[in-house]
Amino acid sequence: MNLKRDLVKYVRDKAKSGYKKETQCYICGDTDKLEFHHYYGMTELLETWLKAHKITINSADEIMNVRETFIAEHINEIYQEAATLCKPHHVRLHSIYGKRPKLVTAPKQKRWVDKQRIKNGMV
Numbered sequence: 001m002n003l004k005r006d007l008v009k010y011v012r013d014k015a016k017s018g019y020k021k022e023t024q025c026y027i028c029g030d031t032d033k034l035e036f037h038h039y040y041g042m043t044e045l046l047e048t049w050l051k052a053h054k055i056t057i058n059s060a061d062e063i064m065n066v067r068e069t070f071i072a073e074h075i076n077e078i079y080q081e082a083a084t085l086c087k088p089h090h091v092r093l094h095s096i097y098g099k100r101p102k103l104v105t106a107p108k109q110k111r112w113v114d115k116q117r118i119k120n121g122m123v
Contacts, residue, residue, distance in 0.1 A: 025086035040077035
């Protein structure tokens with residue numbers, strides 16, 4: 001395999017310019033150490049998509065050739081189903097749902113974030 005990086009990093013490089021990272025944490029309003037959280041994890045999405053399309057990637061050129069198609073087919077999951085969180089809330093979310101949450105947990109993650117926002121008086 002002629003890949004120097006994880007496949008998802010090639011996709012993130014292309015997708016990053018479209019991220020709408022806010023200036024404060026969606027949950028608590030903190031403005032320090034902000035991170036962009038995808039409810040539908042990019043790695044899980046990409047692996048599921050590659051498997052569904054029976055695509056095997058063996059080189060950087062191959063992932064570069066399909067990443068725009070992948071992004072176009074997942075605009076909502078990549079850009080809309082996401083939240084800007086401070087590092088402590090992001091770490092807490094992942095401590096509950098795991099480092100690589102399953103795609104089926106996305107609605108639960110979103111509900112958890114919204115509940116935490118209410119608890120922090122942000123609504």
